[in-house]
Amino acid sequence: MRLIYRYGWVLRISHWLWALAFAVLVSSGLQIFNASPNLDASDKSNPARRVLAIGAPAQGVGTTTIFGHAFTTTGWLGWTDDGQGSRGVHAFPAWITIPGYQDLAGGRRWHFFFAWIGALCWLAWLISAWWKGSLRNLVLRPSDVPKLWPMQAYYLHLRPEPPEHGLYNPLQKLSYTAILLVIAPFVVLTGLALSPGIDAIANPLTIVLGGRQFARLWHFAGMMLLLGFFAVHVFQVATQGIVNQMRAMITGWYRLDKGETAGP
Amino acid sequence: MKRGLFLASTVSAALTGCGPIANTVANNPTWQKILSSVEPLNHGLIGTRGLARNYSDSAVDTNFRVNGFATPSDSHYLGLVARHFSDYRLIVNGAVERPQAIEYAKLLRMPRQTQTTRHDCVEGWSAIGKWSGVRLGDVLDAVGPRPDARYAVFHCMDNDGSGNLYYESLDMHQAHHPQALLALTLNDAPLDPAHGAPVRLRVPTQLGYKSAKWVGRIELVSSFRSIGSGQGGYWEDQGYEWYAGI
Numbered sequence: 001m002r003l004i005y006r007y008g009w010v011l012r013i014s015h016w017l018w019a020l021a022f023a024v025l026v027s028s029g030l031q032i033f034n035a036s037p038n039l040d041a042s043d044k045s046n047p048a049r050r051v052l053a054i055g056a057p058a059q060g061v062g063t064t065t066i067f068g069h070a071f072t073t074t075g076w077l078g079w080t081d082d083g084q085g086s087r088g089v090h091a092f093p094a095w096i097t098i099p100g101y102q103d104l105a106g107g108r109r110w111h112f113f114f115a116w117i118g119a120l121c122w123l124a125w126l127i128s129a130w131w132k133g134s135l136r137n138l139v140l141r142p143s144d145v146p147k148l149w150p151m152q153a154y155y156l157h158l159r160p161e162p163p164e165h166g167l168y169n170p171l172q173k174l175s176y177t178a179i180l181l182v183i184a185p186f187v188v189l190t191g192l193a194l195s196p197g198i199d200a201i202a203n204p205l206t207i208v209l210g211g212r213q214f215a216r217l218w219h220f221a222g223m224m225l226l227l228g229f230f231a232v233h234v235f236q237v238a239t240q241g242i243v244n245q246m247r248a249m250i251t252g253w254y255r256l257d258k259g260e261t262a263g264p
Numbered sequence: 265m266k267r268g269l270f271l272a273s274t275v276s277a278a279l280t281g282c283g284p285i286a287n288t289v290a291n292n293p294t295w296q297k298i299l300s301s302v303e304p305l306n307h308g309l310i311g312t313r314g315l316a317r318n319y320s321d322s323a324v325d326t327n328f329r330v331n332g333f334a335t336p337s338d339s340h341y342l343g344l345v346a347r348h349f350s351d352y353r354l355i356v357n358g359a360v361e362r363p364q365a366i367e368y369a370k371l372l373r374m375p376r377q378t379q380t381t382r383h384d385c386v387e388g389w390s391a392i393g394k395w396s397g398v399r400l401g402d403v404l405d406a407v408g409p410r411p412d413a414r415y416a417v418f419h420c421m422d423n424d425g426s427g428n429l430y431y432e433s434l435d436m437h438q439a440h441h442p443q444a445l446l447a448l449t450l451n452d453a454p455l456d457p458a459h460g461a462p463v464r465l466r467v468p469t470q471l472g473y474k475s476a477k478w479v480g481r482i483e484l485v486s487s488f489r490s491i492g493s494g495q496g497g498y499w500e501d502q503g504y505e506w507y508a509g510i
Contacts, residue, residue: 105504197310
């Protein structure tokens with residue numbers, strides 16, 4: 001057993017600030033979504049191209065309609081807690097939104113502030129990782145691709161040993177590359193495309209995404225992907241030595257287990 | 265399993281605690297100032313440049329969705345509607361060299377700009393309309409803004425039912441954007457009251473709440489702090505950002 005200094009201070013601070021920003025961005029984003037709880041695969045709003053609709057067709061009934069298929073979601077979506085002691089026409093319930101009651105203007109203020117925090121954290125991490133050369137350990141390379149299945153097989157207990165790898169295993173590289181270098185910038189760009197001011201400066205951005213409502217749909221889908229990553233990430237940390245992992249992300253020091261190497 | 269239960273109960277306790285804490289924080293004025301601190305940054309970076317996309321006529325929403333309030337109730341305004349705006353005047357005054365009162369018939373005869381642009385509501389929906397009217401910059405240039413004129417304030421002719429008249433404002437740079445329009449028609453028909461008759465502002469580079477309806481007077485001012493609650497517009501007074509480009 002050996003302790004190594006694995007995470008520098010920029011990485012640790014940006015990780016936790018990013019976690020905070022992400023939580024606020026999701027909650028305030030759902031608040032903003034609630035003001036118009038539909039997602040259309042179109043430029044202008046178009047019910048014929050509606051992918052998701054959350055509503056209350058009748059008093060006391062909440063429904064979620066995905067590609068035209070309606071599901072009753074009373075209490076969870078559509079007809080939910082309004083944050084003021086009763087239920088009402090509310091797409092996402094007040095307990096999951098910031099502020100915890102209907103307030104579009106407030107939700108926007110939280111969202112734009114923490115969007116800056118999240119974006120600056122991401123930039124600080126990227127510059128620091130590039131500067132220290134640790135970005136190399138993280139980025140998935142063609143040579144990692146043949147190792148992806150053996151790594152998955154190891155996770156599924158179909159293989160006794162993981163394939164040989166550096167600081168991060170091939171599946172970690174795949175998910176970190178996808179999240180940090182593809183999906184995070186995508187979520188920022190799709191958010192920017194919602195701004196009429198930015199649309200006027202950069203028409204092609206909105207056009208490439210399929211229009212403003214489509215950008216709203218992409219932005220929401222990007223959030224779902226980030227939430228999915230978050231769930232897997234928390235599960236893995238919780239099941240693979242939570243104390244060691246948490247200590248490493250707080251103090252920087254990580255305990256190497258047998259078979260693990262400190263990297264190239 | 266016990267650890268799982270402990271974790272689950274800790275997380276749910278933290279989540280249920282979050283709402284009230286967040287609400288208390290949300291209403292703290294200092295925290296609100298901190299949150300709003302990025303508005304000048306957004307305004308500075310995005311600003312008012314470029315042009316909103318012009319669409320073809322086939323993209324138009326023939327049944328253009330009404331934003332804000334749909335049924336004006338102000339008695340003076342309803343009188344103007346009943347008389348088909350024959351005695352309507354667009355007043356342009358304040359910090360100007362030559363204040364004007366422009367008759368509706370004269371507005372209709374002025375050089376027109378037509379734009380088919382998308383209206384992006386702060387709520388999230390979008391609609392496309394074909395708007396025709398007089399360029400705001402031309403109207404302002406005609407009255408000769410004085411050097412101390414920094415903002416154009418649009419006083420609307422309807423109130424919100426509680427006696428507060430709607431109003432909006434643009435800075436002089438935004439007011440001279442080539443697509444800033446005093447719209448007279450929507451989809452080739454004169455505006456109806458729900459869409460802001462007889463004159464509504466169209467600012468396609470900002471969110472829909474900037475595009476004030478029922479404009480009766482344009483006042484050039486050096487500061488809008490003394491108007492309404494001082495935030496530069498009816499919706500701004502309710503907490504929305506003055507810079508509505510985002």
